[in-house]
Amino acid sequence: MIQAQRRLLAVWICKMLIIAGKLLGKRGSATPGKFALRIAPDILRHLAAQVRQGIIAVCGTNGKTTTNNFIYTLLRAGGYTLVCNRVGANMLYGAVTAFADAAGYGGRLNADFACIEVDELSAVKVFAHFTPNIIVITNLFRDQLDRYGEIDITIESLKRAAAQAGKATLLLNADDPMLAAFGREVRAQGHANIKYFGLRDAPLGQSEPYPQGTSPCSQRGVQPPCCTSIETREGRFCRLCGAELKYDAYYYSQLGRYACPRCGFTRPEPDYTAENITLDGGIAFDLDGTHIAADYRGLYNIYNMLAACAVLWEYDIRAVDINKAFAGYRPQIGRMETFTIGGKQVILNLSKNPAGFNQAIAALRTDTRSKTVVIVINDNDQDGRDVSWLWDVDFERLDNIPDIITSGLRAADMRVRMKYAGNMARILPEIKEAIRAALLCDSDVVYTLVNYTALFYTHDLLEKLSKRRTRFIWK
Amino acid sequence: MEITIGHLYPDLLNLYGDRGNIMALVRRLEWRGIGAKIREYRLHDDIDFAALDIVFLGGGSDREQMLVCARLREIRSAFADYVESDGAVIAICGGYQLLGEYYRMGDAVIEGLRILDVRTENEPGRLIGNVVIRSPLSSMPIVGFENHGGRTYIGEHTPLGRVITGGGNNGKDGHEGVQYKNVLGTYLHGPLLPKNPELCDWILRAALLRKGYTSELAPLDDTMEITANRAVAERFAGKMAKRP
Structure with a gap:
């Protein structure tokens, strides 16, 4: 009996915290689950057992x-009917939040399926x-x-x-x-x-590595691994x-x-x-x-x-x-998400690791329009503080792009990386400045490739700009 | 003039953007009109050290290091001769540990090359984070990132530099890396050489001198590299990085 009451309390607290979080504009959703699990350690087991x-x-x-x-x-x-942790809070607490959120105020769950993203x-x-x-x-x-x-x-x-x-x-x-x-x-x-x-x-x-003998390095007589992909050796x-x-x-x-x-x-x-x-x-x-x-x-x-x-x-x-x-599917934010700002298309993509960047670059190369590319690299905890992986991305494949702008906390590292990839990129560490400069470039489309902690800021900025009439009004 | 870089076991020792280090060595030669060639060696390839001017040994996981260390014992004397005849070596992280006597993890002991009088002990916790050091080999600070569970003690050897921020060899004695003749061992990746151009040039100069190339290295425009180096040094070491 006590247990049932604790579980009910856990669901309520969790729901309240989710609402409070939404009011505060928070997107992460691990904290409510953390509290729920503390109140009723069996809450997840109990709710999950009700999935039909x-x-x-x-x-x-x-x-x-x-x-x-x-x-x-x-x-x-x-x-x-489903339970799903849609926003990607994918550790234990995130799963708890998703289940508690889907439960009714009576603490019961009405769901045919649960689809839960789980961190490895x-x-x-x-x-x-x-x-x-x-x-x-x-x-x-x-x-x-x-x-x-x-x-x-x-x-x-x-x-x-x-x-x-x-x-x-x-x-x-x-x-x-x-x-x-x-x-x-x-x-x-x-x-x-x-x-x-x-x-x-x-x-x-568009997806193959350099065919034999065509990579920038091999043309200069340098053998791999100079600029062929080794990131997933x-x-x-x-x-x-x-x-x-x-x-x-x-x-x-x-x-x-x-x-x-x-x-x-x-x-x-x-x-x-x-x-x-x-x-x-x-x-x-x-x-x-x-x-x-x-x-x-x-x-x-x-x-x-x-x-x-x-x-x-x-x-x-x-x-x-x-x-x-x-x-009818709306992509999650930052998954090749498209904005129109002052008549110009801006595509935002989140890449968290070398494979993700290589995928984005391969997709970008299938776009035949003239492009400006903004690369935003941060090194906060959630990004991984070690940025050595930048050297495992095939940035060499961003050839033929006249304007590349590096930004973020590690903008300077990224610019050195681009120098080695054969492109003298511009550096504008402030994301806002970088986006502004990109919009002013003479190209049809701006690709903005960001890593994790730059995503929400960049997304909100682009969304705000897309609601304005012209791309030249700032502040 | 052409410099040959031997990359040892890239299939096994390849963590932490090592390709950036190789690229820095190659490009900084090419930008000066000096030829560069890379030779990759797999675990069972024969290595002709006489044909090499720079040997690069990267980092790997413990499992991969075990595989490599068994093989290294077989080439120990050739490797040692190369070092004693002033051959240039850059060894990073796991590669650095392998140059020493051993790496002890509890009861298991990975025997090293015993080229350096250096010992590594596994101690609780890992040293992970940005590192800034001062080294006589570079007028600007040397910056990088470390991630290691082993604590390395270099005995009477000369360290590569003095830690300003970060753990360094063992988090205790303020030393980072080792320099012996033309051998550099260090825990710093990130990768190390693109953002520390003076250190890269130190190695290139050592290799070129050994080949009888005595002219000065032509200066390069390192504006971007210096900006990146300074950004890291000032962010993580603040004013301390500026002190000589």
Whole structure:
């Protein structure tokens, strides 16, 4: 009885704190969950047990927020009620907040599904409270180093999480050799239900690394790794035997169709395959004979959409109008978000790590308009204080862009990086100044690539400006 | 004139933007009209030290370091001869630890190359953060980022510099890195060389002199590098960074 009252109190306090947070304009939502869990340590277990049909957890270095929101969007379109941590508070407290928020004032939860984005290193903690039915892992790239240590730590943590949720279906990206190796290791550990999704015949035009002999360095007779991508080297080597993987199709980072020439480790045959992929204009592919198209940019979004569809297929939910649902989807802030300021288009994209930046650069290169690029790099705790990863991004591929402006707390570091990439960028550490200068450039579109702590400020600034009539009024 | 840089085990020791260090070495030669060549060595490749002017050894995870250290024992004497004949070496983080006698983690001991009289002990907690040091090898402060669990004690050796802010070799004695002949060992990445052009040039000069190239290095326009260096030094070490 006491326990039930504590849980009710926890839900109420949590809801109050969410409202208070909203009034204060806060976007993070971990704090309410923290208080709720302190009041009733079993609150998450109790609420999660009331989910009727299934709990889906989404992990992975990049794309988990988008994938999770796609799953939410598709299931909503199917008429289901859901719990979802949409804004990306993805550690234990964030999950608690999402469940308490979805609960009624009577403390009961009315939900068919829960789709919860879970930070890789928090998965063990979160799964102590509930067992997901499906765990989607999007990819495993190197993240900010000082926060995550090494990719090995992430993999070990996910292995323990998978062991905790022994009956869950693991839905893994077959094109990522790190995940394919992970799948093998987890299978050896006794996990039975592992499925894969992947691409067939992706158009390689904008995504391949420099073809042999065409990189800026190799043209000067310098051998790799000078300016070819090495950012995901761990991934490009066989995790089982250490040999360098051979690719007969390569997309970005370590993703592609690969095989190990030494030990025979090879890409698993996907259970869900995206075929007939196109990237012109929007993006489109076929899955199991269903044509799926959306007005997004970037090959990486095909993975996000494919994973979301695979979840639906896993539950055998076929009656959803997927294309209509995707068309109605509003991207989260900073995911190739478009603003119009004084008649000029400004695209804001959040990139948190080398793979994310490389994806953004690949997407930017598919845009044929004349471009100005603003790169904002901060090094606050949430960004990772170590900025050495800037040297693992292929900024060399921003060639032919006359105007690049570096900004943020590490604007000067970024400018040195651009110098080595062959571009004498301008530096304007104040984000506002950088945006202003970019708007004044003679180009059709401004791409603003930011890392985490610069996102909300830049977003609010662009939104404010887009509501004005002309781009020349400031202050 | 052409300088050959041997990059040891980039498939295993490649944390922390090491590519930036290699790029800095190559470009600062090329910008001066001096040729540069990179040779990458995988774990079981034979290394002809006589063909190398600069050896680069980066950082890796503990697991990768174990793999490398077994191999290093086999090439120890060739490596030591190279060092004793004034060959230039830059070793960063894990690579730095491997130059010493050992790296002890509890009961496990990773045997090093024993080129330097340096020992590393694993102690609780990691030293993580921005570092600013003063070094006789550079008129401006040397800036970088450290992230290591090992504490390195350099005995009678000369440190690369004196810590102004950050942990350095062990967080206790105020030393960062080591300099022995033309060998530099340091915990600083970030990467190290692009933002510390004088240190980069010190290594290049050492390698060029050994090859009989005695003219002065042509000055380069380092405005951007100096701005970046100063931004870090002033932000993290404040006024202390300005003191000579």
